[in-house]
Amino acid sequence: MIAYIAALLCMGSVYAIITLGYNLQWGYTGLFNLSVFGLAAAGGYTSVILTGATAGGRLGGYGLPFIIGLVGAAMVSGLLGGLIGMATLHLEFGFFAISTLGLGMTIQIILKNEQWLSNGVWGIGGIHKPLSGFVGNDLSNWVYGILAFLIMLLIFYLLERVVKSPWGRIQMAIKEDEKLTEMLGKKVFSYRFQSLVLGSMIIGIGGAMFAHYQGYINPMSYTDIMMCFLPLLMVVAGGSGNNKGSIVGAFVIWGAWSVSEMVAGYLPISSAKIPHIRTLVVGIVIISLLRWRPTGIIGREQAVSSTAKNKDIIAS
């Protein structure tokens, strides 16, 4: 049971990292990016290729430290995010969403078919958690959970600094009124591009953290449902445009999903029906949440400059 709490901490933190990246894109800049699963997969595969000890015919086996894997994941995902941005950022909202979804799927299909790169459909196994050799299996989840949580807190701290800066307020202005921001003399395309790349880098780190937790990945580990729409739900449920909300959303949604299966075991219904009822109930809870708290669990914070004096007056 204690070990299960560690598992919840791992998955919650991993999802929180991805959600923080997504929140920067969607919550602050208003980019409805649907290639999150492709970016996360790119990050995961990069880290696994860099840190893996053996390759067996495919690219990889460099055995580099975990931290290099994370940096590599951020760089590759950021690069891909930049390429996606160059191709799609001039498009309008709906077209942007659809074309990013398509590009995310393209990344997935490349990983599925390029045997030399990703071992294709067979996937890559034997991925180690950092320090697992020293602390043994029982503790390794705790070590990893705490590590993931700390990395998540670091990203949170940096993002808070970023979004409370003038840069962050411009992003929020773009979300509210793009034309007005442009009229103020801001290069909207450039700011959106920066947000997309920075968000993609964080998503890449999340994808890499996920891979090391899972121990085995194949292209289907990063599906659009689990790695794009679920993080989107976490952003919205926590409160889009609020980094704390993203963290709360990630932990609440993942925790509710995971724990509800055991709660459902108490109901006097046949075991063949429980999963369907659980899916239904989780769906109803999410819809009710969005119906009665459309701003999310925490909601949006007021954007006030950190250097402003007498903040209360400005906020009101």
Place this chain on the structure above:
Amino acid sequence: MQKKKIITCITILIFVFVVSFTGLAKAEDYKVGTIWPMTGTAAAFGEAITNACTLVQDYVNEAGGIHGNELKIINRDTGSEPTKGVDAARKLINVNKVPAIVGCYSSGVAMGVSQGVTIPNEAVFVTLGTSPMISVVKDNDYFFRASAHDLYNGRVLGEAMYNDGHKEIGIVYVNNAYGKGIADAAAVTFSKIHDGKVVAKVPFEIGKSSYSSEIRRTYQNGDIDATLIIAYPEDATVMHKEIYANGWDDIPWYGSPDQKVPELIDSLGAEYMEGIVLGSTQGRWPGASKDSFMEGYNKKYGEYPPKPYMAPGFDGLVSVVLAIARSGKAPGEVTGQDVRDNIRAVTSEPGEKIYATVEGFKKAFALLEEGKEINYIGASGNVEYDKYGDAMSAIQTWTIEDGEIITIENIIPDPVPRDLMPPEYQAE
């Protein structure tokens, strides 16, 4: 006010969380976990196999339980998906403390569960995934498989195509671990064991609305003797429309396990489906276990087992149950290591043959209490786990006549030798 609400919500969540740990099973129950795809793409299969596992639980408990203690199966949902599958297995191992898990229909999920959860936690995992890679995972012998894998299936299909006198064939396969495994094994059988020629081996992605380019590449302008179609029923339907439109429906074709479903006959028409020469699927092994599985299922659920791969799932669970019984330990004290060390002994020679009936379980538990050996003969095959942890399980060949699925035979073939396969198949 807002804060209060949030705190209330979190308190409720924590309460639910704590309550859910107190567990359903009584302390004196033997617990075994199962994980099946109850939702997601493979959901239709999950329900049927869960029923088959409940049948095992019924038989064991009717026979008086394992050494007088009841068997309790705890089922979790993989959602046909590695992330949820790993989470489901983690709950079983960490919260319910099961020594063994039986489950997973899809190889991709099984690979994730084994490497992420069961192998590091030293729990036995018996799966149905058919990917040949499952055999070569570094598993300290904790990872078993009850079904016949793709090297068996591909061998049967490749042999059949060669023996029917075909010289040049095309293969179109679903691009995942399952499809690629059968396609590679059939191609090696056809072109390396025999001297046939595979002119095209074309992967496709599931769920597309048209496969015209894949079909054109596979059929090479109709210039081949036969095709092997490895596809799920929905995609096979789309493909056959294009084969028919191109006028290539007179070229004989061979089918993969999942096409042995009545739905495909309904959607393509019985007359068209008779074009199939032969398909392979998971077999059922004649004997008391098979009868008890078929009839018991019919009696309880009002139909005969409707899906392929149910019999090996049933056998996998039975072998775990018998291994727990042989360990002789009290409930709650059985570890994954106990199951691992006993699972081969209860399924292979020497020992008295045991079948999966109520009397069979009574007899097995009695013999094990006396310290005698048993040998379980399953519904899907002899169930002998080899050095890779793969059970010897039968392959069934089938065809269609007068709109009915006809079973040709159940055989236990030799697999394709691994050294003939591409490098990624080799054990390290």
